[in-house]
Amino acid sequence: MPGSLEPLDVGVQIPYHFRCPISLELMRDPVTVCTGQTYDRSSIESWVATGNTTCPVTRAPLTDFTLIPNHTLRRLIQEWCVANNSFGIERIPTPKQPADPILVQNLLNQISSGSFGMRLSALRRLRGLAHDSEKNRNVLSATNACQILLSILLADIGSDPLSDLDLESLAVLSMLALSESECLYVATDLDRVRFFVTLLYHPSIDVRVNSAAVIETVAAGIRSPELRAQISSVEGVFEGIIGILKYPLAYPRALKIGIKALFAFCLVKQHRHLAIDAGSVEPLINRFAELEKCDAERALATVELLCRIPDGCAAFSSHALTVPILVKIILKISDRATEYASGALLSLCSASERAKIEAVAAGVMIQLLLLVQSDCTERAKRKAQMLLKLLRTSLPHHTIVNSDDFAGSHVVPF
Numbered sequence: 001m002p003g004s005l006e007p008l009d010v011g012v013q014i015p016y017h018f019r020c021p022i023s024l025e026l027m028r029d030p031v032t033v034c035t036g037q038t039y040d041r042s043s044i045e046s047w048v049a050t051g052n053t054t055c056p057v058t059r060a061p062l063t064d065f066t067l068i069p070n071h072t073l074r075r076l077i078q079e080w081c082v083a084n085n086s087f088g089i090e091r092i093p094t095p096k097q098p099a100d101p102i103l104v105q106n107l108l109n110q111i112s113s114g115s116f117g118m119r120l121s122a123l124r125r126l127r128g129l130a131h132d133s134e135k136n137r138n139v140l141s142a143t144n145a146c147q148i149l150l151s152i153l154l155a156d157i158g159s160d161p162l163s164d165l166d167l168e169s170l171a172v173l174s175m176l177a178l179s180e181s182e183c184l185y186v187a188t189d190l191d192r193v194r195f196f197v198t199l200l201y202h203p204s205i206d207v208r209v210n211s212a213a214v215i216e217t218v219a220a221g222i223r224s225p226e227l228r229a230q231i232s233s234v235e236g237v238f239e240g241i242i243g244i245l246k247y248p249l250a251y252p253r254a255l256k257i258g259i260k261a262l263f264a265f266c267l268v269k270q271h272r273h274l275a276i277d278a279g280s281v282e283p284l285i286n287r288f289a290e291l292e293k294c295d296a297e298r299a300l301a302t303v304e305l306l307c308r309i310p311d312g313c314a315a316f317s318s319h320a321l322t323v324p325i326l327v328k329i330i331l332k333i334s335d336r337a338t339e340y341a342s343g344a345l346l347s348l349c350s351a352s353e354r355a356k357i358e359a360v361a362a363g364v365m366i367q368l369l370l371l372v373q374s375d376c377t378e379r380a381k382r383k384a385q386m387l388l389k390l391l392r393t394s395l396p397h398h399t400i401v402n403s404d405d406f407a408g409s410h411v412v413p414f
Contacts, residue, residue: 012087018077021057022047029095030074031067035060038070041095069097099129099136101143108148116165123168130175141177149173150182157195167207170199174210174217183221186214193218193231200240208244209254215241216261225268232265238278241265245283255287259295263302273311280306281315285322296333300326300340307347316344317352327362330371338371339380346387356391365391 020027020040029041035055039047044056044067053062074094081091110122126145129136140146152169156162162170178186186192196218199211219231231237245258262280266272284299291299303326306312316322326348329341345364348355364387371384 012084012089015080017073018080026092027073027077028092030070030077032070033067034062034064038073041067069095096132098133099139101139104129104139104143104145108143108145111148111152120164120168123165123172127168127172127175130172137176140172141179146173146176146178146182149176150185154192154195157191162199162202162207170207170210170214174213178214178217178221180221180223183218184227186218187222187224187227187231190230190234193234197234197237197240200236200243205244205247205251205254208240209251209257212241212244212261213257216257216264219261219264228264229268229271232268232271232274238262238265238271238274238280242275242278242280242283245280245287250290252290252292255290256292256295258283259291259299259302263298263305266302266305272306272309275302275306276309276311276315281319281322285316285319285325288325293333293337297336297340300329300337300344304340304343304347307344310351313348313351317348317355323348323355323358324362327359327364327367330364330367331374331376335376335380339377339383342368342371342380342383342387346383346390349387349390360391 014026018026020030020043021037022039022043025040027038027040030038031041031044032038033044033055035058037055037057039056047056048062048065054060055062074092078091078094081089085091104126107122107126111119111126114122126140130140149169149172153166153173156166159166186196193215196211196215200208200215202208202211215231215237219228222228241258241261244254245262247254262275262284266275280302284303288296288299303316307316323345326341326345330338332338345355345359349359368384368388372381372388374381
């Protein structure tokens with residue numbers, strides 16, 4: 001528990017029975033198993049998920065994997081946290097309990113056969129459950145929820161405007177993981193794909209983002225490169241996704257899903273030029289600072305993919321911030337980000353003298369020398385060495401840092 005680590009250094013001891021026997025940390029969501037032992041939910045779930053079938057304390061077989069919340073112990077832990085608040089210990093929040101599969105199935109039955117009002121109410125409850133936690137989303141995905149939601153949505157292809165049932169179904173579906181068969185159900189019918197692409201232009205940004213999430217899930221969930229290429233070739237798909245990335249207001253979910261979808265379609269080599277034609281360069285560069293680490297890595301991977309085609313190189317080179325941002329990223333965000341940034345710079349500098357000059361002016365030589373000596377990935381180092389060789393052999397000597405003057409340099413001479 002973050003709030004409990006620092007106080008331990010000044011003498012505050014967590015009571016033994018408040019600690020999880022597995023993690024030895026303060027329990028946040030204590031649950032009791034069939035042997036009568038209590039564990040933190042996340043710890044015992046991880047224990048079981050790795051294939052263990054015995055109780056960690058008693059070693060007795062777990063004949064029933066039902067986890068019963070220990071509300072009494074959780075309240076005692078919360079009271080102890082409040083009593084020790086002066087030492088910096090924060091009160092653990094009351095955890096939301098995972099969705100009951102029986103409740104989920106009852107809601108799905110109502111959605112399938114109830115009155116309009118009952119169906120809408122059940123959908124809204126499902127939406128709330130899906131929004132609460134990943135566990136709940138897994139419970140929904142494990143049922144036939146996705147099939148029911150798809151049947152509601154796709155029954156109204158061509159209807160305008162969408163009904164409240166459609167909008168709620170789309171909102172729930174956008175949060176769930178589709179099985180491969182469910183992805184194929186959508187991907188193998190272009191009318192169904194076009195339906196979701198049309199929603200990328202809906203007046204509501206939420207509908208547009210939800211639709212993009214479904215399209216990305218479908219594209220990522222199919223193994224066939226031909227089907228993925230077929231989806232990415234549907235008219236308007238790139239423009240719709242990039243329109244989401246250009247949404248002028250701060251909307252982190254729109255950026256996250258937009259980047260995921262754009263990356264998924266840029267994996268289709270023959271359609272990368274469509275991303276460039278749709279104007280992907282501007283949002284990828286201009287909004288980079290707003291991205292979280294995982295999204296930043298995916299955005300950089302997308303930039304590297306797009307820089308592998310001539311149109312992409314030209315478009316990114318023409319943006320004044322491309323090269324300085326890529327140089328700055330090296331060794332800053334993560335090993336992956338460094339690798340993708342180095343790859344993109346290698347493509348840009350191989351195609352443009354101007355990009356070489358800009359990269360050197362931005363300090364790329366020192367960054368690359370540091371990279372080659374770092375613990376970064378071997379692929380990143382190879383790209384860095386190739387870029388160093390390219391810059392040192394094609395630019396005037398006086399414009400480049402002399403690696404012999406760089407303290408501790410272990411770069412192999414080219």
